[in-house]
Amino acid sequence: MKVVRMGELAVSATAEDELVSMGLGSCVGVALVDRARAVAGLAHVMLPTANAAYSAPAKFADRAVPTLLACIERLGAPRERMVAVLAGGAQMFAGAKAGVAGLDLGARNEIAVRDALGALGIPVCAAATGGDRGRTVRVRVGEARVSVKEAGGVEVPLWHPHVAADDLVEAS
Amino acid sequence: MITRYDEQQLDALRELASIGSGTAATALAQMLGRPVELTVPRALALPLADALDAVGEPDAMVASVVLPTTGSAGGAPVIDGGDVEMVVLLLFSYACAANLCELLGVEPRSELGDSALGEIGNVLGASAVGAFAQMTGLALEPQPPHVLYDMLGAVVATLLSSTAGELDFALVLDASLTIEDAACGMSFLLLPTVGGAAELLSRIGLEGKE
Numbered sequence: 301m302k303v304v305r306m307g308e309l310a311v312s313a314t315a316e317d318e319l320v321s322m323g324l325g326s327c328v329g330v331a332l333v334d335r336a337r338a339v340a341g342l343a344h345v346m347l348p349t350a351n352a353a354y355s356a357p358a359k360f361a362d363r364a365v366p367t368l369l370a371c372i373e374r375l376g377a378p379r380e381r382m383v384a385v386l387a388g389g390a391q392m393f394a395g396a397k398a399g400v401a402g403l404d405l406g407a408r409n410e411i412a413v414r415d416a417l418g419a420l421g422i423p424v425c426a427a428a429t430g431g432d433r434g435r436t437v438r439v440r441v442g443e444a445r446v447s448v449k450e451a452g453g454v455e456v457p458l459w460h461p462h463v464a465a466d467d468l469v470e471a472s
Numbered sequence: 473m474i475t476r477y478d479e480q481q482l483d484a485l486r487e488l489a490s491i492g493s494g495t496a497a498t499a500l501a502q503m504l505g506r507p508v509e510l511t512v513p514r515a516l517a518l519p520l521a522d523a524l525d526a527v528g529e530p531d532a533m534v535a536s537v538v539l540p541t542t543g544s545a546g547g548a549p550v551i552d553g554g555d556v557e558m559v560v561l562l563l564f565s566y567a568c569a570a571n572l573c574e575l576l577g578v579e580p581r582s583e584l585g586d587s588a589l590g591e592i593g594n595v596l597g598a599s600a601v602g603a604f605a606q607m608t609g610l611a612l613e614p615q616p617p618h619v620l621y622d623m624l625g626a627v628v629a630t631l632l633s634s635t636a637g638e639l640d641f642a643l644v645l646d647a648s649l650t651i652e653d654a655a656c657g658m659s660f661l662l663l664p665t666v667g668g669a670a671e672l673l674s675r676i677g678l679e680g681k682e
Contacts, residue, residue, distance in 0.1 A: 305521035305530075306629050307640070323530030323625015326633055346520070346633045356520065356640050392630045393538065393618050405633060434626025436531050451533060451622045 304329075304342045307356030309364060311341035311371045315442030322436045324388030326406035328361070328413050328429070329437040331385040332368055332422065333444045334377035335461050340441045341372040347405070348412035361409060365416035384417050385446040385459045386410065386427040387437035394432040406430065426459035477517045477643065477669075481678050485664075486515035488607060488672065489645035492600035493660055497649055499599035500592065504575060506652060513647035520632060523642040527661065528563065530625025535569035537562040537593030538631065539614045541601050543671065557612060557668030559631050560597035561661040562589075563624065568656035575654055581621070590617035596649075596660060608675035635665045643669050 301318045302310045306327055310319050319342040321329040330343045343358040343365070350360035358364035373379065389410035410429050417424060426446070428435060434451040437458075449455040477485075490513050501508040516526055524530060539560040564572070569589060573580040576588045597614040605612045620627055636642040645662040664672060673679060 306524060306625075306632075307520050323623040323629060325623070325626030325630035327629050346629070347637075351638070359520070359640070390626065390630075392620065392622065392626060405630065434623035436623070451626060 304344045304358075306344045306346055307359040309341065309343035309358035309368050309371065311339070311368070311375055312441045313337075313339045313375045313377075317441040319439040319441065320436065321387075324435045324437060325390055325392045326388070326409060328386055328388040328406075328409045329435075330361075330365060330368065330413055330417075331387075331437065331439045331446050332372050332382050333385065333439065333446065333459070333461070334372070335381045335383055335444065337377065337381075338442045338444065339372060339375050339377040340439050340444060341368045342437070342439050343368045345409055345413060348408045361412035362416055365413060366420065369420055369422070379420070379422065382422050383425040383459075384422050385439075386413060386424060386429050387435050387446075387448045387458065389413075389429040390431050390433055390435070392432060392434070428458055476641075481673055482515045482517060484673065484676055484678050485643070485645060485669070486513055488604055488676075489513040489515060489647065489662055491607065492603040492662065493647040493649075495603040496596040496600040496660065499595050500649065500651075503592070503595050504651060504654075506654065509650040509652060511648040513645055516644045516646070517641055518644070519641050520636060523632060523644050524625060524628055526644060527628050527646065527659065528624045530623065530629070532624045533566060533621065534563045534624045534627065535566055535589065536564075536620045536622070536624075536627045537589055538618045538620065538627070539593055539597040539616075541597070541612050541614045543610060543612060543668070555667075556634070556665055557610070557671060558601075558662055558664040559635060560593070560600065560614060561628070561631060561663060562593050562596060562658055563627075563661070564656065564658040566621070568658060569621075571654050571656045572651070586619040589619050593617040593619075600660075600662065604672070608672055610671055610675050631663055635663045635668075637666050639666055
């Protein structure tokens, strides 16, 4: 198991590998999966857009998505076969009266991730985003399966390659 | 903009945290009517992911109380980190949260239970922040507490995303409080924002390095 911590990304072409981001709150876990081969990547995005030169590789959505794509393409996965699966982007402090940082950060992160994926022509095939609970996302490289677990809940499948487009799970 | 903190600055922040959390522990002991033990606080400036690991297991379920603390500098609306100088954060296990609620005679995970935990956050936050304000002359005001049961990573990473902003490392001041004979230990954290840390340091004559 490879743990992808906040601001980090990882790619793998090893069937036995699992890529995991634990405790996503307003952060967004961006999984890129090759529909035909056991190649996958996961980025743990914290903020929407970078305006500083220095940063962890996957901290900002606008940089993380192209970087993740470049890393996974180097493992021989063509862009045309790539799909994206998203988890996270919650509004953790939805009920707060005032002054809690990161009030709509989750939503802004998700928009920035979707924009960056759109610019690269990569479809988002499933998403478990929004709400006010933390999530853990898990990518099983060999089966190209992505699953998600909400805080206090059980792990549920989010996407795998043999699901028809209309039947994709859109977790609430 | 501050791009790092040196040892002298971290020592000074640790000292502030030490006095702040000492005052807070005393206030909590008075509120609960039992002794509260306090560890020596740490002042950590770590890469973001390491800072989160230093706080705890990201997928552990925790009870948390969050109090954003604003300065009095501007009258601007407090949105998304606006003029938040630091975040006061309490983390405890579900069992500890239940013990504390029991101690205060309220049902855990009920509206009353949550407001009791919020009140503990108020007492700790107000006394620590008050001590900071007194030592630095900076007007600081804790906002109403927010009680949340969720994954540690989801709570802490969301807060660090905001306090660290553009920086690749986060400042964490933390101490452990143990309430004797209630089998309850909690983490008491102060997470200064980039602006808040700069303000605190400049007030004590240790301006951030360019």
